[in-house]
Amino acid sequence: MLTLTTPALYPMTCLLEGTNVSEGRGTMRPFEFIVAPWIDGEALSAQLNAYGIKGLEAKPGELVPGEVVDGIKIYPPKYLGEKCFGVQLEVLDRGRFESAKAAVYMLDALYKLYPSELEWREGRMDSLWKTKSIREQITRGVAPEAVVQAWQKELAYFRQVREEYLLY
Numbered sequence: 001m002l003t004l005t006t007p008a009l010y011p012m013t014c015l016l017e018g019t020n021v022s023e024g025r026g027t028m029r030p031f032e033f034i035v036a037p038w039i040d041g042e043a044l045s046a047q048l049n050a051y052g053i054k055g056l057e058a059k060p061g062e063l064v065p066g067e068v069v070d071g072i073k074i075y076p077p078k079y080l081g082e083k084c085f086g087v088q089l090e091v092l093d094r095g096r097f098e099s100a101k102a103a104v105y106m107l108d109a110l111y112k113l114y115p116s117e118l119e120w121r122e123g124r125m126d127s128l129w130k131t132k133s134i135r136e137q138i139t140r141g142v143a144p145e146a147v148v149q150a151w152q153k154e155l156a157y158f159r160q161v162r163e164e165y166l167l168y
Contacts, residue, residue, distance in 0.1 A: 006031050008091045011099035012106060018125025018135075019118060021110060022084055026065030026077030033061060034106060035086030037079060038117045045087045047109040051144070055097030061088030101148050104134065108144040 001007055006029070013031045016023040024033030034044065041060030048058035062085045065077040091097050110118050120139075126132040137147045 001030070002028055003032070005029075005089075005091050008094055008097060009089055009099065012103040013089070015103045015107065015125065015128050018121050018128050019107075019110070020078065020121070021086075021118065022065060022078040024063060024065070026067060026069060026074060026080065027063050028069060029088070030069075032090075033063060033084075033086060033088050034058075034110070035061070035063060035079075035084035036117070037082050037084055038114065039084070039086040040113075041085045041087055043113055044109060047113060048087060048105065051105045051109070053097075053102045053105055055091055055093035055095070056102055057090045057092055058087040059090065061086060104138070104144045104147045107134070107138050108147075111138050 001010070010031045013023040013034065016034065020036065021039070022033065022035045024030045024035065027033070035041075041062065045058040045060050048056075062083060064081060064083050065079050067074060067076050067080060120135060122132070122135065125135050129135070133150075134147060137150075138144075
């Protein structure tokens, strides 16, 4: 990870490993992109920005994934050597940005805009989320707000339990 933005976005864009969309591996800014040869960057950035994801801005972007980054040979990324289009993500406010919520909106936007091009790698996607529920809700057309709302009760319980273990 070469920038401070990368770790903020990683929990969001690493979920693209469960799809045929590139997260920007093979570049100097991995996990800061959402790209594929068939994505329209203007359309995807407009959709993502329309959601009003707190602390995040999407701008049209393009890249060509390589296998050597900063002199280090890496595992071959998706679309190696192909020109890819999509968005570059910028975290504007790290305190307000919530990567897991943003991931639901990202996947919803991709499915909404590219239902025939987007391929789910179901085993990988479900393993990353530790549930098939998120993927299934998105493909059924459940609004991203409702997908996120569904986990709020469990999240509140987790936060309550963890309180006694926080040292600082």
